[in-house]
Amino acid sequence: MSRNRQVIVRELPKGALTRDHFELRAADMPTVGAGEALVRTILMSIDAANRAWMQGATYREAVQAGDVMHTYAIGEVVEANDDGLKPGDLVAVESRWADYVAVNARRAQKLPDIRPLSHLLSVYGIAGKTAYHGLVGVGRPSAGETVVVSAAAGSVGMYVGQIAKALGCRAVGIAGGPEKCAWVTDALGFDACVDYRAGNLFKDLKSACPDGVDIYFDNVGGPVLETVLFQMNEKGRVVCCGAVSQYDADAPTGPRNLPGLVVVKRLRMEGFIVMDFADQDEKAQADLAAWVRDGRLTVVDDIVDGLEHAPGALIGLLAGDNRGKRMVRVAPDPA
Amino acid sequence: MSRNRQVIVRELPKGALTRDHFELRAADMPTVGAGEALVRTILMSIDAANRAWMQGATYREAVQAGDVMHTYAIGEVVEANDDGLKPGDLVAVESRWADYVAVNARRAQKLPDIRPLSHLLSVYGIAGKTAYHGLVGVGRPSAGETVVVSAAAGSVGMYVGQIAKALGCRAVGIAGGPEKCAWVTDALGFDACVDYRAGNLFKDLKSACPDGVDIYFDNVGGPVLETVLFQMNEKGRVVCCGAVSQYDADAPTGPRNLPGLVVVKRLRMEGFIVMDFADQDEKAQADLAAWVRDGRLTVVDDIVDGLEHAPGALIGLLAGDNRGKRMVRVAPDPA
Numbered sequence: 001m002s003r004n005r006q007v008i009v010r011e012l013p014k015g016a017l018t019r020d021h022f023e024l025r026a027a028d029m030p031t032v033g034a035g036e037a038l039v040r041t042i043l044m045s046i047d048a049a050n051r052a053w054m055q056g057a058t059y060r061e062a063v064q065a066g067d068v069m070h071t072y073a074i075g076e077v078v079e080a081n082d083d084g085l086k087p088g089d090l091v092a093v094e095s096r097w098a099d100y101v102a103v104n105a106r107r108a109q110k111l112p113d114i115r116p117l118s119h120l121l122s123v124y125g126i127a128g129k130t131a132y133h134g135l136v137g138v139g140r141p142s143a144g145e146t147v148v149v150s151a152a153a154g155s156v157g158m159y160v161g162q163i164a165k166a167l168g169c170r171a172v173g174i175a176g177g178p179e180k181c182a183w184v185t186d187a188l189g190f191d192a193c194v195d196y197r198a199g200n201l202f203k204d205l206k207s208a209c210p211d212g213v214d215i216y217f218d219n220v221g222g223p224v225l226e227t228v229l230f231q232m233n234e235k236g237r238v239v240c241c242g243a244v245s246q247y248d249a250d251a252p253t254g255p256r257n258l259p260g261l262v263v264v265k266r267l268r269m270e271g272f273i274v275m276d277f278a279d280q281d282e283k284a285q286a287d288l289a290a291w292v293r294d295g296r297l298t299v300v301d302d303i304v305d306g307l308e309h310a311p312g313a314l315i316g317l318l319a320g321d322n323r324g325k326r327m328v329r330v331a332p333d334p335a
Numbered sequence: 336m337s338r339n340r341q342v343i344v345r346e347l348p349k350g351a352l353t354r355d356h357f358e359l360r361a362a363d364m365p366t367v368g369a370g371e372a373l374v375r376t377i378l379m380s381i382d383a384a385n386r387a388w389m390q391g392a393t394y395r396e397a398v399q400a401g402d403v404m405h406t407y408a409i410g411e412v413v414e415a416n417d418d419g420l421k422p423g424d425l426v427a428v429e430s431r432w433a434d435y436v437a438v439n440a441r442r443a444q445k446l447p448d449i450r451p452l453s454h455l456l457s458v459y460g461i462a463g464k465t466a467y468h469g470l471v472g473v474g475r476p477s478a479g480e481t482v483v484v485s486a487a488a489g490s491v492g493m494y495v496g497q498i499a500k501a502l503g504c505r506a507v508g509i510a511g512g513p514e515k516c517a518w519v520t521d522a523l524g525f526d527a528c529v530d531y532r533a534g535n536l537f538k539d540l541k542s543a544c545p546d547g548v549d550i551y552f553d554n555v556g557g558p559v560l561e562t563v564l565f566q567m568n569e570k571g572r573v574v575c576c577g578a579v580s581q582y583d584a585d586a587p588t589g590p591r592n593l594p595g596l597v598v599v600k601r602l603r604m605e606g607f608i609v610m611d612f613a614d615q616d617e618k619a620q621a622d623l624a625a626w627v628r629d630g631r632l633t634v635v636d637d638i639v640d641g642l643e644h645a646p647g648a649l650i651g652l653l654a655g656d657n658r659g660k661r662m663v664r665v666a667p668d669p670a
Contacts, residue, residue: 058599059569221594234394240597254589259556262575262606264393269604271597 006068007097022311030102037105039075041330048244068096118301122325131159132284133277134239143168145214150174155325160217161190166296220245226255238269300324341403342432357646365437372440374410376665383579403431453636457660466494467619468612469574478503480549485509490660495552496525501631507543555580561590573604635659
């Protein structure tokens, strides 16, 4: 069995996250206590929320300086001190940036036999479910409405627009750069995609949304949210999924039209996590799988190879260089 | 019949509203066209929203320079060119700051026989209904929850806290100055009231809300909203009723923790107007009247006498000098 490696958070970032905040180090194999399992990491999910975990406790414990960096991952059970798991089982776990981790066996979720495994982190994972539950459960779209989503080329945004289309809505993305925007319309089939870096977001969004915005699925917060709020229709809904523009900032700025426009336009802004809609998970899975089968959902995964590249993969994600769900492959699929 | 007077908006304010933005002038009696009624103004409602109307179109048309200032008012029909109304009828109308106005008879709402008439603008009017529908319909409180309301001594806030108490919640007000806070607890029966001018809002609110905040009924926006957001419980609700701190400002500021805390605490922030809950008006009226009868709701109206004092009444309201629903009495109750 190969030697273990871990990526440590040397210190917590105050401003922008850099490679210096991390350190790759050799480590002993974890000892496996009673009720625990030794898991070999296959794929680690890389998410903007990882950066938020470094800002303090959110819906989960905070990342502390000195921690092996936290992550959500898929792995293979190598050894199990628990009746519920056996070597060879594929599981999803709250894990760390490491080749091997010891985890509480009860908290490991056994995975269905779906290939490629990466789809379990993207369309059938938290990304796809966040898009589905956020749009369907929080946004509650009607056919014919206009749905705008920021970070449209990202892991969640790419599904939000495609699900909106599947439900008969007009889907408009916001993304950074002309190439990414072209990919969002051409590869993913959005009706339009606006490049916020072009410097005319208000005007360009207005052209893309001639009937105003009914639902804004917000992954970024900040000035983009401020701009979209001005174009919301009465009784519009803002699905608050993330504020990636703020996670990596020293001094966050709030949209100056909040709460004013929520009052005058009678908007609803609502946050959520996928667990809030656990009772709808089966329907979500069935709908997503049906749409993948009939070609209405295009799945594109953004896979970076090598544990040692995890810091760069996260830093790049925060700068917006991913297309689709980003993950780091630490080991190949054993199948 | 006496000569008519009107208060004109000479120019729209850019920053703070002052008396110079208004001018009292003598005017002819309005001519009454077909389908119209001549109404003698009795009571004019003075609201923070009046100032927002000067910033542009909201849920209603904007006030323009040169307009006779817009208002919602109670008056007596003097002359009617319409079968639906007759002289002596008491009506509520979208009106102007004037002794006499000609209004579309179809839009005039005949009033029930309730005295004093001022209660029709306060507890049974838009103020009371805004408090009721906002708290009950948008906030959806459960007994035992903590409800915080800003502008707690104001026309809406004073009922929000009292209704919260009637529904078994803990009611905590935020108001400006120790006298006003004492009035909110002593006269209105709130469990606590925090003076935001004392400079320790975060700490003082935390002491007043040891179990966190489940519902925040926000009348002010700005830094007070920012402070309360930090103390919201998960799945908390922010009832967005007004942003009075921003109406009279040149450069509004947005809470820096938006939308971040909506995401991590899974909050719901929602705006509304009373018309959204028209189907619940009968129940609201019945509940409010029952609570007034059994003493759970204390009604205090803040009445300024004289049309010529309307500008000062509005300017003072924006500075927070009212206690309860402010209105201007232009003529006595004819009864």
